[in-house]
Amino acid sequence: MRLTSPTLVLTLSFLPLSACTRATSAPHVNLASSTEALQEAFNRDSGKVRAIFLASPTCGECIHGASELERVWLDKDSSRNIAVYVVWSRQLGAEEKHVADAMTLVPDARARHYWDGEELVGKAFQPVLDLPAPAWDTWMLFDRTTTWRGDRAPTPAWWEHQLSVGPPERQLDPERFASHAEALKSVLGDHT
């Protein structure tokens, strides 16, 4: 027992990570063939700092990025003037059944989760972000006045990504992302 303790530590270190995930209250919304449900929620939350996370629930780096933003930003900022939309899509073999587990990594009550099996949201943001493929593993911030009307997705006030094809200076840095969110919130006069 004593001699194999490093192995046990290594093995057991996995268990709490997979077993002790936090529960989220609301189920996810399936966007099916339209981004309408997301657009409605986005426009309804006008006046708040809003964030859209585009990620795949089977991409380790995506869910690591999501959990880091939860830890570094949302866990530390309890402002009501924040709304987050986490759009899970099908890259890397993901299916809708994978969403429930991934959702537990962003349990914040201000976050709503969506399943986008057709990458509709990613395709909508592809031209806006000037990416060569539908956007995913991408994290965007919008100011309070932005609205999403029609087919053209809104331009984010700030965005970061973890893609090999995106601009290197925009690689996800959760601390920097949180500071940009804070700056946008300060514009609202919200210093909580």
Add this chain to the structure above:
Amino acid sequence: MERVTRASPPARPASAAGALSAGSTGFGAALVTIVAGTCCVSPVLAPLIVGALGAGGAAWAAGLKPYSSYILAASLLLLAGGFWSVYRPRTLCVAGTDASRPARWMSRLSKGVLWAGAVCWVAAVVVHLTLS
């Protein structure tokens, strides 16, 4: 009846168990490096990794990706230490006694784990170099 072992004497239980510990830790570390490296490249492997580790485990493994080189270096040291423990030259010992049985069993197990760990480590290096 006692007889003297002439070749490949089994490791002493303590050193064999130490080698087993080092080997299995090195094996585990190399495996983690493979998981971290392959989590985001294959639509076949990614769902399997998330299924096996859960979203939290997969996120944790992905978070180790920047440290892959250090993990590989540490696991190489562990494996090298394990191989040295098992294969280093020893003085002959008396076999057939009660004490030699667990030593022989442990020595075989240690060698198996160490070689499996070595194969896994090479695979991890290939994955790491290919993806980086």
